[in-house]
Amino acid sequence: MDIIELSGLTKKFGPLVAVDSVSLKIREGEIFGLLGPNGAGKTTAISMLVTMKKPTSGSACVNGFDIVKEPDGVRRSIGIVFQDPSLDEELTAYENLELHAAMYGIERKDRRDRILEVVRIVELEDRINDIVKTFSGGMRRRLEIARGLLHYPKILFLDEPTIGLDPQTRKHVWDYIKTLKVEHGITIVMTTHYMEEADSLCDRVAIIDNGKIIALDTPDALKDSLGGDIIIVRTPEPRKIEEAVKGIARKTKIDDGSISLSVAQADKKILKIMDIARERKIEVQAISMHKPTLDDVFLHYTGRNIREEAVSGKDAMRIRHNAWAGGRR
Amino acid sequence: MNHELTALYFMWKRELIRFTRSKSRVVGSLAMPFFFMAILGTSMNGIGSLPAGDGNYLEFIMPGILAMVLLFGSVFTGVIVIMDRQFGFLKETLVAPVSRTCIVLGKSLGGATTAVLQGLMMMGLAVALGASVDLAGLPVVIALMALISMAFVALGVAIGSVLEDMHGFQLIMNFLVMPMFFLSGALFPLSSAPEIVRMVSYIDPLTYAVEAMRFFLVGHSTMPIEISLGVLVLFFAATTTISTYLFNRIES
Ligand SMILES: Nc1ncnc2c1ncn2[C@@H]1O[C@H](COP(=O)(O)OP(=O)(O)OP(=O)(O)O)[C@@H](O)[C@H]1O
Ligand SMILES: [Mg+2]
Secondary structure, three states: OEEEEEEEEEEEEOOEEEEEEEEEEEEOOOEEEEEOOOOOOHHHHHHHHOOOOOOOEEEEEEOOEEOOOOHHHHHHHEEEEOOOOOOOOOOEHHHHHHHHHHHOOOOHHHHHHHHHHHHHHOOOHHHOOOEHHHOOHHHHHHHHHHHHHHOOOOEEEEEOOOOOOOHHHHHHHHHHHHHHHHHHOOEEEEEEOOHHHHHHHOOEEEEEEOOEEEEEEOHHHHHHOOOOEEEEEEOOOHHHHHHHOEOOEOEEEEEOOEEEEEEOOHHHHHHHHHHHHHHOOOOOOEEEEEOOOHHHHHHHHHOOOHHHHOOOHHHHHHHHHHHHHHHOO | OOHHHHHHHHHHHHHHHHHHHOHHHHHHHHHHHHHHHHHHHHHOOOOOOOOOOOOOHHHHHHHHHHHHHHHHHHHHHHHHHHHHHHHOHHHHHHOOOOOHHHHHHHHHHHHHHHHHHHHHHHHHHHHHHOOOOOHHHHHHHHHHHHHHHHHHHHHHHHHHHHOOOHHHHHHHHHHHHHHHHHOOOOOOOHHHOOHHHHHHHHOOHHHHHHHHHHHHHHOOOOOOHHHHHHHHHHHHHHHHHHHHHHHHHOOO
16 A cells, blocks of 8 residues: 655756656555755655645645645644754753644643653653753754654654764664554655665665655665675686686676676675685685675666765754754844 | 644743743843833923823833833744744644644734733833832733734734744834834824824824823823724734734745
8 A cells, every 4th residue: 555655746946956756656654765865855855745845846645635735634644853953942852742742632641651752762851851952962853753753643754863863872763663663553754864774774765866766676676686795806817717607696897806796695605606716726815795785776876975975973963053053143 | 622722722832931931031122111111201201291191201101111012022923933943943833733823823822922921011110110000900901912912923923924034034123113113102192293203103003002002001092092992903803814824825
């Protein structure tokens, strides 16, 4: 069952096409990842799906509701954790959560329990009555995630949920995202720069670049589409190796003084290749293997490496700083 | 309680919480009107023909100063909308499954409540300076202050909904709010103003607020109370409609 459907969804900012005629379907109950570099159009796509921005053309349905014609239906079906700050800094953590709970129709009697539950997940119990202004950037982020988890929406949008979090908290959040899916059947749509995050968390991943979807599949299938694992053999006689591994490697590529082989199950094949080389007395200086990552997939489709542009803690600072620079009285 | 009303209540409560936490803002916003009242009200006594009573200038400007406090306190709610936009909180309210009308009403009621509270504080200060306030008439005065505040809060929200940043609001303050105040007859009797000023003051909604405040606080006004109340109600209906419309249109 498809719970979200985009057809030809497009958003232009003047001449810039931020989201370029994207069509895709997201299944109920899956964790769907949008993976792409800065400016790819991830946030813009999500903004349209959550009814914050109007599409220039094309359409989309979320939980059966048209995002332009039935925004109220969409809003009742979703929750969102924004990429940029969205807390009321003058309120305490508890007050922020309570306001959210009220707006999302959580019954009065359940409010307190739910708030305490989500605050525990992000480990902010001891700061719950502090004013958000006094929080560090990471703590604010955790509070925003807690807020997104507060009501159990049918679909939860997470725009760079773990940006600026320390590894330990990131792990917690991952675990909880999985729980939401498994125990509550919540469909999750998340954007990320982190390859490991997309890989380990998402059922399916769409790679987006310059507003276009360039690949969409399960992380494993995407990686497999590159032709399997890669073994690199350093040798003065690459041609001889190429000759010797016929039938083992699917693809071979000779560089200066080395050869790379695409194989299935590199960990087993590597021994075999060693044996053959020894048998045939081919000199091998070094041998290494490499499992393809989503990075390689991105590289394959775009000719660029996403990691060079990936957001680090510093970028998170930049994003927060921008929000502050404009807002301080 | 109905979910929409709950949301409205919590938006109202939020404004109050923010108000109680921004003591310096409150002190700042009361300081100027207080000095106006303290300096003008005590030093300009008996300078001439004041229509209100026996030429007590303090009693003459107190209603005007209160209207000023309400005006500034109310329009400030528009600043909150802009700040919410800049700090990102506005997004959170815009995608919530609650009608925007409820959100803007909660916000406006909250803003109006804080404006009335500031008005009452100012009234306390006026009494401390020697003005007399009829306690029996207080409920009516409070109701009137609420009406005035709601109308100007809506004006502030309407402005806040279309402005992107604080700079624009500075312009609004200088070219709309301040002239509104000076032309309203808050500080001087319009009857002794030049013809042209008097004409302009008739299109200033604050004029009617000042007149109505004077009527209920001092028992004297140049304009019939039916007219000033009528204009205020119409102004309130107009600004509320416009602000709701503009707030509903906000796109992040
Ligand atoms: N309000 C706007 N006005 C003009 N251009 C915009 C606006 N919002 C986004 N853009 C542009 O649209 C493009 C896509 O931006 P978007 O924020 O969707 O990227 P993203 O994939 O979320 O990037 P990031 O990883 O940095 O969050 C960018 O080129 C950006 O400059
Ligand atoms: Mg983004």
